[in-house]
Amino acid sequence: MAAEKDPNSIPNSQITDIKRIAVCGGSLGRERRSYIRGQVVDIGITDPMKADGLWDLVTGLFSGEEKNITPFLDFSLAPVRKPVLRIEVFRESGEKVFTSGKIKADEDGFFSCDILDKLPPGKHRFVVNLEGLDSFRQYSKDLAHLNNTENSILGRETIVGKGNLRILAEDYKGYIVTSDIDQTYLATDIHSSKGKFAALFETPEQKRALPGMPELYRQLRIGLENAPLAFISASPHFFRRTMLATIANHKIQIESLHLKYLEGTIKGVLDKVIGTIFNPIEFFQNGFSPAWSRTKKFFGASVQSLFDQMSYKLSILLHDRVYQPSYSKEILLGDNTESDYMIFTLYQLICSGKLEGDRLEDYLYQLNFLGRDAITRDAAKRIRKLGEENVRIHGKMNPVSLSMINITEKGPKHKEMHELVQKALPEELRGEKPAQREWFYGTEGALGMSIIFLADKHLETHQVLDVMSEMIGKENAGKIWDEAHLLQHLKTVSLPEFAEVERMKLIELWESAFPNKQ
Numbered sequence: 274m275a276a277e278k279d280p281n282s283i284p285n286s287q288i289t290d291i292k293r294i295a296v297c298g299g300s301l302g303r304e305r306r307s308y309i310r311g312q313v314v315d316i317g318i319t320d321p322m323k324a325d326g327l328w329d330l331v332t333g334l335f336s337g338e339e340k341n342i343t344p345f346l347d348f349s350l351a352p353v354r355k356p357v358l359r360i361e362v363f364r365e366s367g368e369k370v371f372t373s374g375k376i377k378a379d380e381d382g383f384f385s386c387d388i389l390d391k392l393p394p395g396k397h398r399f400v401v402n403l404e405g406l407d408s409f410r411q412y413s414k415d416l417a418h419l420n421n422t423e424n425s426i427l428g429r430e431t432i433v434g435k436g437n438l439r440i441l442a443e444d445y446k447g448y449i450v451t452s453d454i455d456q457t458y459l460a461t462d463i464h465s466s467k468g469k470f471a472a473l474f475e476t477p478e479q480k481r482a483l484p485g486m487p488e489l490y491r492q493l494r495i496g497l498e499n500a501p502l503a504f505i506s507a508s509p510h511f512f513r514r515t516m517l518a519t520i521a522n523h524k525i526q527i528e529s530l531h532l533k534y535l536e537g538t539i540k541g542v543l544d545k546v547i548g549t550i551f552n553p554i555e556f557f558q559n560g561f562s563p564a565w566s567r568t569k570k571f572f573g574a575s576v577q578s579l580f581d582q583m584s585y586k587l588s589i590l591l592h593d594r595v596y597q598p599s600y601s602k603e604i605l606l607g608d609n610t611e612s613d614y615m616i617f618t619l620y621q622l623i624c625s626g627k628l629e630g631d632r633l634e635d636y637l638y639q640l641n642f643l644g645r646d647a648i649t650r651d652a653a654k655r656i657r658k659l660g661e662e663n664v665r666i667h668g669k670m671n672p673v674s675l676s677m678i679n680i681t682e683k684g685p686k687h688k689e690m691h692e693l694v695q696k697a698l699p700e701e702l703r704g705e706k707p708a709q710r711e712w713f714y715g716t717e718g719a720l721g722m723s724i725i726f727l728a729d730k731h732l733e734t735h736q737v738l739d740v741m742s743e744m745i746g747k748e749n750a751g752k753i754w755d756e757a758h759l760l761q762h763l764k765t766v767s768l769p770e771f772a773e774v775e776r777m778k779l780i781e782l783w784e785s786a787f788p789n790k791q
């Protein structure tokens with residue numbers, strides 16, 4: 274059943290028809306391999322919303338919805354069962370450079386297309402075409418709707434979605450920035466039930482960015498010579514349209530957005546239960562005690578994985594790396610509220626081949642970090658497979674040039690994070706160092722990150738000052754930033770030793786610019 278819209282966003286109107294759209298999050302690939310993903314859903318619409326020219330098929334939003342859309346409105350969107358799709362890729366000039374074969378999505382409308390054809394480097398637009406249905410149940414549902422609705426647009430539309438695809442040259446040696454969202458980019462309260470619940474009802478205009486972060490992303494686009502930016506969030510997939518609108522509202526340009534498919538975890542648990550019921554002999558073949566132990570581990574890790582990020586984010590990082598040029602350099606941004614610092618460390622160890630094979634799989638399965646078992650055996654196998662594919666494609670190399678963790682009041686400081694990671698690593702890898710200075714650096718927010726970028730020559734001084742200027746007037750931890758508050762923060766922000774020279778220069782510049790604000 275199609276979701277009903279908020280009556281406040283569509284005054285004096287009622288749902289009269291269904292529009293079928295493919296919600297995608299953009300994609301980043303390389304010349305010889307790229308990947309497109311999305312979900313096909315049905316949206317209840319009103320008569321005024323039938324106008325084709327007022328739909329943005331990249332975001333899946335009707336004109337004006339970008340101000341009123343919330344995750345809650347998308348929570349009950351009806352997935353289209355087993356749509357049959359065909360994807361076309363066009364250059365900016367309009368030249369078609371790729372046409373896929375028929376793609377069959379799953380029962381929840383999720384689809385993916387692995388493109389192995391060589392595509393020219395540059396910016397492209399992909400188009401998702403609906404060619405039919407592979408589900409009699411969905412076909413019957415559509416037929417019933419069409420018979421009851423005159424002049425419905427449901428049966429007439431073939432283009433259901435569009436998205437941006439950026440292709441990097443195979444010899445690209447520039448940077449790729451991958452960033453977390455909650456408590457790295459957005460000031461989302463993820464620690465209380467009230468905060469998590471409230472996030473479901475926030476519009477893009479109500480979502481607050483951490484002070485300076487939107488400007489930092491914009492300056493990185495300039496300083497890193499148009500380096501791609503990808504967002505990864507453990508938020509559920511039905512946050513996608515709201516997130517895309519939020520990012521656009523902050524004038525941030527991105528290449529891709531990854532969100533978590535929660536139903537996949539729930540379905541995996543149900544499949545496990547059904548498999549056990551119909552195959553009890555196989556389940557108990559090694560005795561009741563081992564079977565019960567495996568069951569507790571599986572269900573505990575599965576439930577935890579609904580809320581934890583370890584397995585999900587590590588898998589996404591490794592999956593994305595498959596589609597990156599071998600000599601591209603990654604910059605990772607996260608926060609200390611969950612396990613980003615452990616995830617970033619493991620990612621580097623796996624890519625460099627220092628943790629692989631059975632040893633990697635067993636380690637992940639047994640890993641308990643911050644009191645959580647969040648990696649099932651199946652997830653450990655998947656991560657192992659992705660790690661092996663990366664080594665086969667790129668060789669044993671660490672692609673991460675710089676990794677930074679936003680230090681919030683809800684998590685450990687820089688030193689404690691490193692101690693937690695070292696304690697959790699296999700004994701033979703404790704004390705292991707990457708080619709760069711550290712696995713990650715802990716610092717407070719956009720200011721600390723921008724200074725480290727300055728010290729690494731990714732930004733210039735005037736760009737850091739622009740970030741600082743954007744922070745003025747913004748709220749942080751219940752306080753409004755002003756020039757004096759910002760100067761104090763500049764003097765105390767956590768920084769590695771190599772960034773101290775830049776700190777002192779910025780203090781001098783800020784004090785000279787605001788002599789009466791000290």
